[in-house]
Amino acid sequence: MELFGKFLGKNKGKQSLEKQLQNVLGIKPGNIFLYTTALSHRSVKEGTDENNERLEYLGDAVLSAIVADYLFKKYPYKGEGFLTEMRSKMVNRQQLNDLAIKIGLKKITLYNKFDGSLKGSQIFGNTLEALVGAVYLDKGYKRTQTWVQKHIIIPHLYVDDLENIDINLKNKLIGWASKNGRILTFQTLDEKLENSRRVFTVAAVLDGEQLSIGKAFNKKDASQIAAQLAIEKLGL
Numbered sequence: 001m002e003l004f005g006k007f008l009g010k011n012k013g014k015q016s017l018e019k020q021l022q023n024v025l026g027i028k029p030g031n032i033f034l035y036t037t038a039l040s041h042r043s044v045k046e047g048t049d050e051n052n053e054r055l056e057y058l059g060d061a062v063l064s065a066i067v068a069d070y071l072f073k074k075y076p077y078k079g080e081g082f083l084t085e086m087r088s089k090m091v092n093r094q095q096l097n098d099l100a101i102k103i104g105l106k107k108i109t110l111y112n113k114f115d116g117s118l119k120g121s122q123i124f125g126n127t128l129e130a131l132v133g134a135v136y137l138d139k140g141y142k143r144t145q146t147w148v149q150k151h152i153i154i155p156h157l158y159v160d161d162l163e164n165i166d167i168n169l170k171n172k173l174i175g176w177a178s179k180n181g182r183i184l185t186f187q188t189l190d191e192k193l194e195n196s197r198r199v200f201t202v203a204a205v206l207d208g209e210q211l212s213i214g215k216a217f218n219k220k221d222a223s224q225i226a227a228q229l230a231i232e233k234l235g236l
Contacts, residue, residue, distance in 0.1 A: 059133030
């Protein structure tokens with residue numbers, strides 16, 4: 001575990017990581033190994049017991065459950081469709097990646113900085129989910145729920161603003177292309193298994209030229225991410 005040793009140093013390194021995690025997450029870690037695993041991307045640690053993919057899987061489910069519970073209580077008279085759409089707005093890949101960078105996870109995530117393909121990817125959002133999984137295993141569900149609401153949902157996910165955002169960015173982009181006589185298609189570039197989870201890569205192609213790429217665990221989310229990036233690129 002040479003990388004962990006280099007990352008943590010000795011006792012001083014451990015104290016430094018704990019301080020960094022407290023600054024970024026607002027929580028004092030107990031089992032430090034869980035958090036170093038959560039911060040380790042598979043580009044630097046291939047073993048499933050050493051990188052953050054399993055914790056990402058767990059954190060994704062825990063975060064989704066916490067957000068669902070939060071919305072269920074905040075909107076007692078709203079229907080299933082509204083609640084599902086709001087949850088999607090709050091935990092979509094691009095949103096989580098932007099949030100992870102905003103709170104400083106990019107600085108402490110361990111990944112191969114020489115791999116150019118990772119620069120535009122969403123590994124920091126994945127790291128955030130992995131850290132949610134680590135907090136869950138370290139602190140239990142109730143404390144994780146309190147932490148997510150206090151440090152993620154309330155200060156960063158502006159629910160009232162999200163109500164007014166059109167989540168179907170793909171339809172928005174298709175409508176713009178049709179109105180302006182442009183030819184827009186979404187093409188699946190890749191589909192592969194990563195740690196037993198299927199990952200899809202979808203491109204938004206405008207007039208035969210690739211405009212943006214989105215990656216997610218289903219085609220719908222990958223298309224939405226590609227559409228969001230395309231809309232930003234086009235300045236719409």
